Amino acid sequence: MDLDFDVPQLHRLIDHAEEFKTFNHAGVLIVNNFIQLGLYPNKQQVDHHSGLWLQIRCEELDWQLSSLAQVLNSSFPLISAVEELEIRGDGRL
Amino acid sequence: MTIDVLSDYVLLEIFFHVNIRDWDSMQNPWRALVRVCRRWRYLVFASLRRLNLRLEYFGHGPMSEVPDAWLVLPVILTSRIQFLPSERPVLHPKSGQWRNNIVALLESEHYNRICEIYISDIFGPLAAAMQKPFPELTRLDISVYGDEVPILPDSFLGGSAPRLQTLVLKSTPFPSMPKLLLSANSLVTLYLLDSGYISPDAMATALTVMTRLEFLHLGFLSPRSRPDPTSRPLPPSTHFVLPALTQFLFKGVYEYLEDLLARIDAPLLYYLYIVFHGPRL
Secondary structure: OEOOOOOHHHHHHHHHOHHHHHOOEEEEEEEOOEEEEEEEOOHHHOOOOOEEEEEEEOOOHHHHHHHHHHHOOOOOOOHHHOOEEEEEEOOOO | OOHHHOOHHHHHHHHHHHOOOOOHHHOOOHHHHOOOOHHHHHHHHOOOOOOOOOEEEOOOOOHHHOOHHHHHOOEEEEOOOOOOOOOOOOOOOOOHHHHHHHHHHHHOHHHHHEEEEEEOOOOHHHHHHOOOOOOOOOEEEEEOOOOOOOOOOOOHHHHOOOOOOEEEEEOOOOOOHHHHHHHOOOOOEEEEEOOOOOOHHHHHHHHOOOOOOOEEEEEOOOHHHOOOHHHOOOOOOOOEEOOOOOEEEEEEOHHHHHHHHOOEEOOOOOEEEEEEEOOEO
């Protein structure tokens, strides 16, 4: 297995988009074949045609978590603004 | 009191709201309006621009059977299912007669009024008939659901589409697409799904002309979209700004996205949806 999600350009793109800086809610969904992160401004107003959604397709739970952790490393621009994090899974957790 | 007491102005306002073409269940409703009476027919055809009339051609019969008064209208060529009752038997969009009718339209003098094309079956003669510029074409949507798909040739659309505002290609290989995109400086929506590999560098170069682009969807269904690691360029020091891009969806490997994003910036983004293929085994 080769785990090497190195995405500085993605971080830069996100950092330059002013709208994303208002996002303070996050959700992580872990299911059989993917892990998904969602960032959006208000949990009460989740709009699936706005926000930042990142899905990584793989099946093993440890790969899913390791992959997402690599993308969300310390230089990910929005993590420090998150006030609420919701994690949901399919029962494997 | 009858509807005849309504003024032409009021009737036109009503017709305008009836003729909302994007209602899937009510495509082309103006065709029902002109059958009501002589006055309504006159009003509709005297207000082509106000009502934004289009002739939706489904290919069920030859264009020669279309009434003369309708032949001045911009044409929408579509293989989508027609919901309105049809005056003639409905042909299956893969039948030989349907294909003949569609190709005949593309090769007729009416081709230069085609403003939108929606097709789900691109076959050899159809691709051949589209090897010329379509001067009024603003929307092209080719979504192929089948195994036999011809590769679109270099001369598709004459290699140029300056008025195109929406381009949707699903499972439609088109190796010369970067060249066409370089002429498509009116694009607002670009949706490419599994339609052949375009290098991140070629895609970024094409995007530099799309200053009106608001919606971009790039999807590769297999990890084959991974760029050659030996030829990945160093990130440039400057980035081209896509000033109107607000929605970006990507599906593929992260190396491709990184190489593309190394060339572009999109400060007005409010929707970013990314699907990465998982780790390599």
